[in-house]
Amino acid sequence: MTEPVEAAAEAIIGLYSRHADDWARMRDGPLNAHERAHLERFAAALPEKAEVLDLGCGSGRPIAEGLIGQGFRLTGVDASPGLIARCRAAFPEHEWRVADMRGLDLDRPFDGVLAWFSSFHLTAEAQAAMAAVYARHLRPRGVLMFIGGPRRGVAMGTWMDQPLYHASLEPSEYRAGLERAGLIDIEEAALKPGEDDSVRVWTARRGVSD
Template sequence: MTAAAEEIVDLYSRHADVWAITRGDVLRGSEAMHLERFMDGLPSGGTVLDLGCGSGRPIASTLISRGFHATGVDASPGLIDLCRTAFPNHRWICADMRGLDLGRRFDGVLAWYSSFHLTAQAQTEMPEVYARHLEPGGTLMFVGGPRRGTAMGEWMGRPLHHASLDPQEYRAGLAAAGFVSVEERVLDPDRDEGARVWTARRKASD
């Protein structure tokens, strides 16, 4: 399973153009609802760090269209190139989100359909990464699963790794990193395919 998780970057790198076309430009299902909740927690014209930004569409593009300033991070050079071409006035960084330290803070941090590609062990370390990049009082949103475990999908004929922690592990990790107002919601209430959307706020002072 660890090997499949490590292959994720190469998989998306080799098929960046295909992924961009497959993902498309339109928010799907309940994505718009959750993204609205995220944006409602940000100051007007605020800054957002999009971890696992992909091609920049449709998540970062929606944020940009609403007047937010985006910084996107993705480990796929091909996907970052697409972001730089489409949105040259925003910042796009090719880097691994694990252990990331950009040396600055943002009003919001978003990891939409991205951090759940990491192993469960790697996910236990992500709250510190999130906190490191959030202003006091800043908003975090990411997608996880309903319970600890690994779920294997397939894309382009290759294994596609997903993993999750138990809800209490997410809550404990976020609390230890200084997050409050932690909330878990079903990603798509109409279908409940298992994914959960986690929202939290970094405490107002260090």
């Protein structure tokens, strides 16, 4: 990567921290039909009153809010103090932590781990290391769902007039990393069915040890 792109990757946390209020306003609305369909699939795979770890939880709306409404117990992690403050104010009975998902270790497992449009802001190398983070936070048969791109590479966007970094591994790399981390039942689906360039929704489960 060139130096400007590397700088954009490192600037993600600061960008969302500075514009926490703007992000909260943008996401404070209903899910679109494509998001809703996949997240309903995630929720349906969880046990009743499941404990869910939401990585890159943002303001808690609409994702965590929807899961809470279904009776799940949420632990949200985000690197933006402003966004976590909003979560704590809106949903004080749940757990919210200011932390970087890279290398995260909460020392306890969950029934589900969700990284919805969050881990794809990490570099490809950091995303490769996330398989271990996902696995250590899942109970046996626990459910994982996260977003990746359709192919390896960097995609730059713009938000609040600032560069917005996204990256992806090759699908084969995501799959191999998940398998090495002990995850099974790995599936990849386009966010928008029928669109080859659509971002990918990955699901998997933690294997059961002998």
